[in-house]
Amino acid sequence: MPSPTLDPILEGRRSQPHQLIEVLQDVQSLYGYIPEEAMRCVSTELGVPLMEVYRVASFYKAFSLKPRGKNVITMCQGTACHVRGAKLLLNQATGQLGVEPGEMTPDGLFTVQRVNCLGACALGPVVTENGSYYHHMTPGRLRGLIESLRHEGVEETAHA
Amino acid sequence: MLRYVTIKIDGAFIRAPRGTSVLDTAIEYGICIPHLCHVSGLTEIGACRLCIVEHEVAGRARVTTSCTLSVQEGMVVWTNTDKIKRLRRNIAELLVAQAPNSRAIQDVALRCGVREVRYPFRNQDCVLCGRCVRACAEIWQARAIGFVGRGKERRVDYPFGRRPDFCKQCNYCVQLCPMTITPCEGPMKNGEERLCGNCESQLMAAEENPDGCIWCQLGEGFQCGRYV
């Protein structure tokens, strides 16, 4: 990938190793994951050894080293959500989509993710999807949400 | 010009240069503190927790690793209390249950007093002691390998899983790795894991001198700092 794409992200941060995490967060937002070439570019531009960039990218859960699905369904597994049956939601999602948490469906439409507490505990169980929060979720409602997202995805490819 | 401080280890007064660790001082003076991730000349990370000692501070005893504890004037340290022996033994037990297929791990476990392993054995080929990573970063400064991932997924790997061209092939990583030292009776395949216990003779001598160095074969096995 050509370096110019990362220029806006690297602006004002070149040769500043301590900006590594902020830079990687912007890369993650831009591509939905951290591509290998982006890591090489960041290593050179920031002055951080490649091994260290790879290490940091693999340490933090906010960063994905593999591409993620179009719809990232994040399920809160915090304590309050857990005692309200958050595990059922995880069972529902993995059962319905046939993938384990962290994996993407073969059609590239979904990635299921667990997160350890979103801080909306009184409204649990909570699920977020691309910035929207869904509260008091049940397996039935989650099934419905996934189906409607799938239909959107099918429609888009049909119109493409 | 070296400045010395006087500290007390196990009741004995010892003079040590300012800036050295309690572990290095103990090794120098022949006091036995088992260790694994410590390698003379590399930075200390305090990861294996085997070198723990009791550090007396304001009337209370803090359990801390001697490799990361710098000597201070008047410091009081105990290396072989019953509590330390039990804690150390439990940690070594965890290590040998995880990676029994190494003479170094078996020997350090025995030196720490492990007589039985109460967990189901696994047969991992890395104990994440970090010797290789630090050697690569600090001796040749190649940084071709490093820690990757977190928690249970933590492992040592190349960037992107492929050996980079800036790996100098110096072989230090292999030389320092405790897992490359084969158990005395040969490698343990899956299903063959057990606590070795072959060096009973060494262990008996060590038990009679729990805190002193007796140049045991066990120390040779886990590349004790006294040998290097």
Add this chain to the structure above:
Amino acid sequence: MPELGSFIDLEALRERIVREREPLRNTLIICGGTGCQASRSRAVIEAVREELVRQGLQDGVRLRVTGCHGFCEQGPIAVVEPGRTFYCHVRPEDAADIVSETILQGRVVERLLYTDPVTGGKVRTEPEIPFYMAQDRQLLSQNRLVDPCVIDDYLAIGGYSALARVLAGMSREDVIREIQSSGLRGRGGGGFPTGRKWAECHEAPGDEKYVICNADEGDPGAYMDRCLLEGNPHLVLEGMMIGAYAVGAHQGYVYVRNEYPLAVDHVRTAVRQARELGLLGPNILGSGFSFDVQISRGGGAFVCGESTALMASLEGKAGEPRPKDIHTVVDGLWHKPTVLNNVETWANVPSIALQGAAWFSAKGSPGSKGTKILALTGRIKNTGLIEVAMGTPLRTVVHDIGGGALNGKAIKAVQTGGPSGGCLPVDRFDLPVDFDALAQAGSMVGSGGIVVMDEETCMVDVAKYFLAFLQDESCGKCVPCRLGIDRMLEIVTDITEGRGTLEQVELLEDLADTVGQTALCGLGKTAANPVLSTLRYFREEYEAHITENRCPAGVCQALITYVVDPEKCTGCGVCLRACPHGAIRGDKKQIHEIDALLCQRCGICRSECKFQAIRVH
């Protein structure tokens, strides 16, 4: 707006703001916090805006979008002033009624009032709601009064007057002494005396010092810091400024966890607005004191709530803790003396500076002063964020504020302090919310999370849950944490799946003790608490799993079976369709049956059944 060059400028601005707002009496307050946003409060806010314009009232009625009010399950929440009429579960369609009836005519919209779950009656105003009545909302009540993105709101209620008082008339030693005598202890979990931390940093050699706000709130079930940072960021900033002045720091950092985008947004806005007024930057209010703040986001790692890991993360590295033989107040961020405090700790500072240590220490118990924000969640009627004086008994929290059990089940325990804390049984509910009392009982106050558990919660499963959480979040550097937690989890899993032995329980206790004493950082050191506290108070549940192969709470999948109750089943077929394993058979309107071999006890059918016809055996 021109920059404030002196204390007089600040007061003049404040007076002007208050004067300009005088004539505007009617205020409609709508919660825009993350919780209410999940309940679609943004649509409500838009509807209200449109309605006000439609009725030509956009200049006659103030619409204030605030942060969290703490009663999230009742959201979206709207409060009408004057009178503090409290409306809950507000929908966009209700905007017209609220404006026409309540604002214009002072009449209450009955259907939007809060219903007391105990009496069944309607409650009109916020102060009369039992949930709020039993609390002491020193910090949280401010959220209602400010729009976090409008610095004028904060100034109008007296904001930054504490800073002015400090810069104008107190020496650094004065400030430290005040905080020390107040008895303020860290609100993030450590409970370390704040004044002593500041004093040690102040005494540490060096000209370059830092202050950090730890907003990495990772305890699952805790969202106090999110609420403070989203709802009243200036309060936290003001606290940091006072602390920075006291220890001699000129640069501060707010480290916010990645999962709180709204909090990041609001604190960035607050910093920008403070800078515009000259409250951050060089020569603040002409005092000669310079200070600025940078915001940093976390990368999704609970371990980064640990102070040395947080500092490593700020330095752009992996968040691995380092040994603390030398404290971070001497050798911290960039190896410089650093004061790291939690959001709530900083939030308490301005009121202490303004009203004095004696005022603060008048509340609370001998060892724990002031108030504490708690996140009350779980199996009780009223969940949300509450604030009580330290020393309040757990019983008051669970019953007077929490409203008691949900659905008539029997409450069994409270879990306090997050993954570093422990579970306390009902017969210990007289224990006060107090750092030392809870620690002695085998738990801790921690960051303030309180999860209420009832007869349908399996305590062994709770231990397993926390161990799995810590295993996921461990950095993996040291042996006791990485391997020890793994083996503890292995044993507890064996127990929940019917393979446990009593020898394993002994081993578990030995291992838990070892991990607690030898781990490198706080995460590992406290990892044993959930296990040890459940063994201490709920040993009979462990024993039931082991000797009777039975899970008393009916939770552990390997030890239960699901059965259809023939008296309740209506044959509606909902469970059959919901089952992902095809384990349910039955014709329409006929009693359905569960195939025990195919059933995985995932629990989905039970949660879908509207007739409670699926029982645990």
